[in-house]
Amino acid sequence: MDITFENLKQELKKKNIGLSYQRLKVLEYLIQNRCHPTVEQIFTELQKDIPTLSKTTIYNTLRILAEADLVKVINIEEKEARYDIDTKDHGHFKCESCGAIFDFPIDIDSLIPEDLSKFKINDKNVYFKGLCPGCLYNNN
């Protein structure tokens, strides 16, 4: 299923999550900004539309969306969480020079070892770090 605003609204309804203006704005932002934004980024941008916006609302909304599996939390950094509207399995690469986070395809399931056959896996994360082609080229 495609990640469209309408589809996600359906999902929220299906899961009995109220479609408040703030929540829809957060969703909209995540759909349009696939750069794995931080709470700070989302807050700063949406504040332009909603002057009374509280950062707590962003935290609440993201927690609810994550619990409903509509958003994936990315803990690739030590300090600040990032959020991804794409919940399908894929890897993340963080450039240690420019800080950008890149998606890459990865077939995680094909590598799950026999050792885990008795475990119930709810969440799979593959994080790489290093230097992206641009920074390598510029010797950053």
Added chain:
Amino acid sequence: MDITFENLKQELKKKNIGLSYQRLKVLEYLIQNRCHPTVEQIFTELQKDIPTLSKTTIYNTLRILAEADLVKVINIEEKEARYDIDTKDHGHFKCESCGAIFDFPIDIDSLIPEDLSKFKINDKNVYFKGLCPGCLYNNN
């Protein structure tokens, strides 16, 4: 190369890292406690041996060991970092019920897609979350 106290001491010398009592104690603790301990755990335990020990020393030591690639930082949790003396590639599974972290073998390199051929990969992490066999059995 095996992970022994003596081998690690050699590594420290080779990298011009002073072999202070505190640093050796941290290494010793990590070798003997492969449960991916937190700073708090390491500090609490070593304090018994070194009453004047400061938590800052644990942080400093772990940062130095990690920079020297003698220890791997595990950011599988949101808040607290964990540390692993085993720097060879392997996956980590965190049980969301009991909190235990399990190692599992995984051939990460075979998964790296063509898309990343122009990236320099310095660090690879595979983190799963879910329920371990024990907790599944006990319906935790």
Added chain:
DNA sequence: ATACAAATTTGTAATCATTACAATGCTATT
């Protein structure tokens, strides 16, 4: 051994993302 410089440790204070909580505001239903 002594003195000195450099490295290391220590303790306190600051930082900063996240969470707790209570008060206010909004929405839907009757």
Added chain:
DNA sequence: AATAGCATTGTAATGATTACAAATTTGTAT
């Protein structure tokens, strides 16, 4: 319009980590 329940807001608390400066230890040259 009244009410109840949910959502938002703002402030204060939490807690891991870092900054920093003083004190201690270590290594080295004399």
